Amino acid sequence: MRANGDEFPVELIVTRLPSNGPPVFAGFVRDISERKRADEALRDVEVRQRAFMRDVLGSVTEGKLRLCLAETELPAAARAGRRHHSAHPGGALRGPP
Numbered sequence: 857m858r859a860n861g862d863e864f865p866v867e868l869i870v871t872r873l874p875s876n877g878p879p880v881f882a883g884f885v886r887d888i889s890e891r892k893r894a895d896e897a898l899r900d901v902e903v904r905q906r907a908f909m910r911d912v913l914g915s916v917t918e919g920k921l922r923l924c925l926a927e928t929e930l931p932a933a934a935r936a937g938r939r940h941h942s943a944h945p946g947g948a949l950r951g952p953p
Contacts, residue, residue, distance in 0.1 A: 864889050 857863055865888045873880045910923045924930050 865892050 867886045867888050869884045869886075870881055871884075873882055906923070906925060913921055913923050
């Protein structure tokens with residue numbers, strides 16, 4: 857909690873220090889507010905980019921093609937076909953041997 861009473865996200869690291877007596881621990885607290893803001897901003901950009909790509913693809917192909925970002929968005933026939941192919945390191949698909 858900040859001096860003004862505001863709560864903020866933190867990362868806490870606790871480590872045990874060498875000691876001959878009872879266990880001794882040191883804790884380090886880091887404010888991760890900026891990291892959280894950056895993560896949210898990145899997610900927002902990704903959502904806008906996906907929407908843009910879907911709009912462009914739909915427009916250029918007159919709605920005949922659409923962008924699928926997850927395998928679950930593929931038509932059933934395409935998902936079934938993907939089970940018989942593996943991705944080649946170069947990005948191309950190849951069939952079974």
